[in-house]
Amino acid sequence: MPWQRETFKKIKQIPREEHVLPGTSLCAGCGGLEALRLAAKVLGDDVVYVNAAGCFTMLAAYPFTPFKGSWLYTTMGSAPAGAQGVRDALDVLIAKGRLPQRDDLKVVVLGGDGSTYDMALSSTSGAIYRGLDFYYFCYDNEAYGNTGVQLSAATPYGARTTTSPCSLQHPAGTIQEKKDIFEIWRAHKPPYIATVAPRYPLDLAEKFARAATFTGPKLFLALSACPTGWLYDPGETPEVAKLAVETGLWPLKEAINGAVTHTYLPKRKPVEEYLKLQGRFRHLFEPTKQEEAIRHIQERVDAYWQRVTV
Amino acid sequence: MAGEMMTGNLAAAWGARLAGVDYIPAFPITPQTEIVEALAEWCDCGAMPARFVMMDSEHSMMTAAGAGAATGARVFTATSSQGLLHAFEVLYSVAGWRVPLVLVNVSRALAAPITLEPDHNDVLAARDAGFLQIHAETCQEVLDSILMAYRIAEDERVMLPVLVNLDGFYLSFTREPVIVPDPEKVAAFLPPFRPAHLGFKASAPHALGVAVLGGTPYTYFRHQMHLAAMNALQVHREAAADFERLFGRRYDVVEGYRLDDAEDVLVMSNAFATKGRAAVDAARAKGRRVGLLRLRVIRPWPAEAIVAALRGRRAVGVLDQNLAPGLGGILVQEIAATLYHDPERPKAICSFIGGLGGKNIHEGEFDAIVARMEQAGKAGRGEGPVLLYTEAEHREMAQLQVLASASRADR
Numbered sequence: 001m002p003w004q005r006e007t008f009k010k011i012k013q014i015p016r017e018e019h020v021l022p023g024t025s026l027c028a029g030c031g032g033l034e035a036l037r038l039a040a041k042v043l044g045d046d047v048v049y050v051n052a053a054g055c056f057t058m059l060a061a062y063p064f065t066p067f068k069g070s071w072l073y074t075t076m077g078s079a080p081a082g083a084q085g086v087r088d089a090l091d092v093l094i095a096k097g098r099l100p101q102r103d104d105l106k107v108v109v110l111g112g113d114g115s116t117y118d119m120a121l122s123s124t125s126g127a128i129y130r131g132l133d134f135y136y137f138c139y140d141n142e143a144y145g146n147t148g149v150q151l152s153a154a155t156p157y158g159a160r161t162t163t164s165p166c167s168l169q170h171p172a173g174t175i176q177e178k179k180d181i182f183e184i185w186r187a188h189k190p191p192y193i194a195t196v197a198p199r200y201p202l203d204l205a206e207k208f209a210r211a212a213t214f215t216g217p218k219l220f221l222a223l224s225a226c227p228t229g230w231l232y233d234p235g236e237t238p239e240v241a242k243l244a245v246e247t248g249l250w251p252l253k254e255a256i257n258g259a260v261t262h263t264y265l266p267k268r269k270p271v272e273e274y275l276k277l278q279g280r281f282r283h284l285f286e287p288t289k290q291e292e293a294i295r296h297i298q299e300r301v302d303a304y305w306q307r308v309t310v
Numbered sequence: 311m312a313g314e315m316m317t318g319n320l321a322a323a324w325g326a327r328l329a330g331v332d333y334i335p336a337f338p339i340t341p342q343t344e345i346v347e348a349l350a351e352w353c354d355c356g357a358m359p360a361r362f363v364m365m366d367s368e369h370s371m372m373t374a375a376g377a378g379a380a381t382g383a384r385v386f387t388a389t390s391s392q393g394l395l396h397a398f399e400v401l402y403s404v405a406g407w408r409v410p411l412v413l414v415n416v417s418r419a420l421a422a423p424i425t426l427e428p429d430h431n432d433v434l435a436a437r438d439a440g441f442l443q444i445h446a447e448t449c450q451e452v453l454d455s456i457l458m459a460y461r462i463a464e465d466e467r468v469m470l471p472v473l474v475n476l477d478g479f480y481l482s483f484t485r486e487p488v489i490v491p492d493p494e495k496v497a498a499f500l501p502p503f504r505p506a507h508l509g510f511k512a513s514a515p516h517a518l519g520v521a522v523l524g525g526t527p528y529t530y531f532r533h534q535m536h537l538a539a540m541n542a543l544q545v546h547r548e549a550a551a552d553f554e555r556l557f558g559r560r561y562d563v564v565e566g567y568r569l570d571d572a573e574d575v576l577v578m579s580n581a582f583a584t585k586g587r588a589a590v591d592a593a594r595a596k597g598r599r600v601g602l603l604r605l606r607v608i609r610p611w612p613a614e615a616i617v618a619a620l621r622g623r624r625a626v627g628v629l630d631q632n633l634a635p636g637l638g639g640i641l642v643q644e645i646a647a648t649l650y651h652d653p654e655r656p657k658a659i660c661s662f663i664g665g666l667g668g669k670n671i672h673e674g675e676f677d678a679i680v681a682r683m684e685q686a687g688k689a690g691r692g693e694g695p696v697l698l699y700t701e702a703e704h705r706e707m708a709q710l711q712v713l714a715s716a717s718r719a720d721r
Contacts, residue, residue: 046512050377060520062527070510072380072407073519074373075399081370084363085335085377085385086510092332092361092383098504099382103511123373126366 007209029234032139032224034198042208052079054112080127113154128188141226149229153179190217194254231279243274313489318481323348325456332383335374339393341478372397376404382509385411391418405440410463427668428478449486480581563612572601589676625687631665638695658686661694
């Protein structure tokens with residue numbers, strides 16, 4: 001039986017109210033911001049965002065903030081520990097009657113892939129291990145984006161970044177495979193993990209609504225198509241984000257208490273359609289087409305879907 | 311009034327318990343561990359109505375502590391040495407958040423080589439992080455300083471975290487009589503933590519630690535921190551007066567010993583100052599007019615009190631239990647800079663380095679320090695840095711080197 005959305009069946013059901021207001025200093029066409037904007041429609045205003053260093057740091061730049069909720073900027077390596085401190089203190093203050101229950105907040109970590117996959121992994125592991133009740137929102141643009149697009153552990157095979165250039169030795173650019181953070185989280189046995197993409201708003205909203213029913217660590221890996229780092233026109237973000245899913249490169253899925261369900265089964269267009277739109281993969285197509293590298297990416301996607309759909 | 315025999319670590323735990331802290335994110339490190347063990351047990355058995363959470367590192371611990379305090383809880387935590395350095399990045403963050411938590415550091419020398427015993431390179435490395443620093447000499451002072459630390463940190467004129475330092479082994483594991491203050495009197499001294507400008511809550515959202523663009527707001531906020539730290543001198547005076555009134559014990563930012571007619575003054579901090587006092591007594595018995603100045607509060611730097619204590623002396627000798635390689639002592643630089651503008655500054659400032667990695671300072675070495683201060687004062691010219699290292703220690707080291715090279719030759 002295919003996955004059924006229970007709360008959000010029609011686009012009209014998504015709240016119209018905005019909780020992340022426009023006019024931020026993020027790049028035009030930021031896919032991560034779009035995902036966050038949609039997520040906030042479900043999360044609401046009673047939130048404290050605990051931010052790790054990354055692109056989203058620029059969301060709150062004195063004296064402005066786009067949030068109606070609260071914000072705490074911690075460090076790149078310890079936002080989940082910051083969430084721990086806020087959650088624990090809220091619990092203690094409510095238990096002691098110094099804060100009324102109605103003043104409670106959802107605690108949401110915002111981290112880029114650099115923080116999530118690398119520097120904050122130890123502090124994230126600790127927070128999941130302790131069963132911390134929090135949301136982790138990772139905007140994954142597959143590079144250290146805020147510093148000018150360097151290799152991160154989320155950068156996929158074949159992408160060019162400023163620290164994984166394509167050269168004679170490495171004509172494909174990045175030669176590592178993307179770290180599977182979804183499975184790393186799953187191994188910690190949290191109640192809820194999901195991948196989302198802003199071009200699938202009902203899927204995204206449904207997942208945030210479901211996650212709210214679980215106490216404990218909840219991960220959202222949000223595909224964050226990035227015109228600045230992926231080198232395409234900002235107007236093409238919707239198309240790029242859509243093709244990431246439709247080619248099967250970005251599977252939409254969730255894991256409830258460890259059981260994985262794919263929430264959308266794409267017909268799977270050739271990965272080439274996605275790759276050729278982006279400057280970070282241009283070297284795979286010109287001056288000569290790197291058939292082998294493209295085939296490698298395609299085979300990896302095929303193998304993934306074969307494994308999960310059989 | 312007789313006290314209970316307890317270690318400096320247990321005294322620190324009692325300080326947190328009496329302060330009625332709400333939240334203790336913790337991570338163990340020798341020689342601090344006994345503090346968090348005691349607190350874990352008290353939270354578990356209900357003696358303390360606080361939440362104790364074992365964290366995954368000092369970096370996380372310090373972040374959780376800062377975030378908890380930013381949410382409005384009274385927070386305590388403790389570390390030592392490499393742990394303090396692991397938390398270093400976050401020290402600057404939480405000070406910038408202007409959260410009034412208290413961090414105890416049990417001083418321990420830094421790797422490499424690795425050791426468990428104390429000196430002050432760990433805590434002094436943190437002196438510019440925005441934390442205020444109180445350095446304790448006795449187990450009683452450890453407990454009392456924690457109560458004073460919350461009172462100062464939470465004052466609206468300050469709102470900065472405070473680090474209370476005690477020496478590993480010399481205090482952490484040394485039992486001394488400690489009077490545990492009466493909780494009702496503590497309540498009179500330390501009001502409940504009800505921060506006016508902190509707290510994440512639905513009804514009053516706020517943003518903390520936001521980015522600033524350009525140097526203008528950055529400079530403004532940093533300078534506000536500086537002014538707040540300087541305010542702590544006045545707040546400390548008030549807290550010390552109230553503390554003395556309620557508990558009968560007086561603590562000042564600096565503490566003089568036999569200073570009245572002293573020609574030469576030895577400057578020290580922390581537990582080794584007790585050895586310094588004994589050395590002053592011994593020198594006095596031989597007719598030498600020597601006194602001691604103990605630095606108790608290192609941040610804010612009590613410049614006026616230091617100048618007042620050292621003005622007009624013949625010579626000052628600063629005994630640094632730290633080493634800035636390529637420079638010498640850390641505190642002597644601050645003392646020299648502080649005295650420079652005083653027209654009646656001492657004629658000579660001598661710099662001594664000792665007690666590194668817990669190494670003892672022997673009586674004979676204090677004799678030599680006193681003699682050299684006298685000599686420098688008469689000559690009107692300071693000296694140093696002088697590394698205190700006895701002939702016996704040279705011989706001991708030579709023997710270790712013989713063993714090391716012999717075992718190498720065996721291979």
